[in-house]
Amino acid sequence: MHRQSLISLTLAAAMGFAGQAAADFSPADHLITVITPPPSNAFYKAEADAARAKATELGYRVKTLDHQDDPDVQLRLIQTALGEGSSAIILDNAGSDASVAAVRRAKDANVPVFLIDREVNANGVATAQIVSNNSQCATSVAEFFAEQVGYQGNYVELLGRTSDTNAHVRSEGFHRVLDQIPTMTMVAQQSANWDQTQGYNVMQSILQGNPDIVGVLAGNDTMALGAAAALRNAGANDVIVVGIDGNPDVIRQIANDGTIKATGLQQATRMAEMAVEQTDAYLRSGTTQLPEKQSVDCVLVSKENVEDVLPGGFGMR
Known part of the structure; x- marks a missing residue:
């Protein structure tokens, strides 16, 4: 053959x-x-x-x-x-x-x-x-945040778990935008380990020394929920909070004009x-x-497009 x-x-x-x-x-x-x-x-x-x-x-x-x-x-x-x-x-x-x-x-x-x-x-x-794309996500959230606070004022950042690469990438994304704005100053930066209860407690502590903040950037929505609750309890209703994830509770706050104004929705599903x-x-x-x-890529969700989020969150129609 x-x-x-x-x-x-x-x-x-x-x-x-x-x-x-x-x-x-x-x-x-x-x-x-x-x-x-x-x-x-x-x-x-x-x-x-x-x-x-x-x-x-x-x-x-x-x-x-x-x-x-x-x-x-x-x-x-x-x-x-x-x-x-x-x-x-x-x-x-x-x-x-x-x-x-x-x-x-x-x-x-x-x-x-x-x-x-x-x-x-x-x-x-x-x-x-x-x-x-955590960098893209954080950058879009920081741009929205800066616009909402009028590109000026003192703000706080809540970091995620320090062992998680995502926490560092998101923080770098925030600062890639905000560090270029000389009229905005970060007065506190602390980890709340992605946790809602820790977000609440850390925010309470930070507020005692920084009552004049204009906003809070949270590395995820769970910490954002804790921070928002602490701000409401302190009567700081004008402070703007933004997060990252697309949590259903955060989506409801955005839709109902709550303390949390935006999230970088991760398409988890x-x-x-x-x-x-x-x-x-x-x-x-x-x-x-x-x-x-x-x-x-994440999707920036604010009042303008909140109706497009899937009922369970973490995804878009």
């Missing part, structure tokens, strides 16, 4: 085998484990629910877990997922540095990990890192759905044909 004919027969056999493998693929034979921070935060609940719904729609078995924002708990959950035979893991991680080892553990077991919302400080350990769609592609073919790092 000629060499060319042999090659042709070999290629044909390989293509036939691949086609047969694709035809025999059954999503019901595969478990996708979704691990997020606590669902008490509406953002994380939205992404977990969206991932579960999309995976179920595609025919996969799904398990959702909560790592409590604790890297040690996260590692145990990933080990459990591997032990249960998960075919893929979708993860909103518990820290950009602390999570690298856990994600690598899955990679070493040949189980792909699709990161959503938070990235890790390493390339090549996750199959995909699908995150909000879309990112979760993208992760499931790419998981499906990878399990079927061994590739997503997409880059590892993927960025999804």
Whole structure:
């Protein structure tokens, strides 16, 4: 037999085998484990629910877990997922540095990990890192904020969890805009760890020494809600608050002329759905044909377009 004919027969056999493998693929034979921070935060609940719904729609078995924002708990959950035979893991991680080892553990077991919302400080350990364009998000929020306060006055910034890359990127985005305005001064900057209660307590403390502030930039909507409550209780109803996420409670405040005037809506539901769609592609073919790092733009939501937000928040019509 000629060499060319042999090659042709070999290629044909390989293509036939691949086609047969694709035809025999059954999503019901595969478990996708979704691990997020606590669902008490509406953002994380939205992404977990969206991932579960999309995976179920595609025919996969799904398990959702909560790592409590604790890297040690996260590692145990990933080990459990591997032990249960998960075919893929979708993860909103518990820290950009602390999570690298856990994600690598899955990679070493040949189980792909699709990161959503938070990235890790390493390339090549996750199959995909699908995150909000936090720089674009923070910049658009800061531009709106500056306009609302008339480009002047003292303001406060509430930072997110310091171990989270997103907290730093968002803060840098805020200051890329505001540091260029000499008539605006940041009089306090403090972490409230993405938490509403801490946002309330930190805001109360800051107000005691800075009663003349014109506004508050919060690194996420949960902290913004806490800050807004503290301002209302102090009678500081003219202070403008902005956040980032697209939390339903914040959307209601924006719609009803509350203290919070805008948010940079992260498309959490879309990112979760993208992760499931790419998981499906990878399990079927061994590739997503997409880059590892993927960025999804936020949408600035204010009174002007608040009616376009999906009823559950974290997405646009």
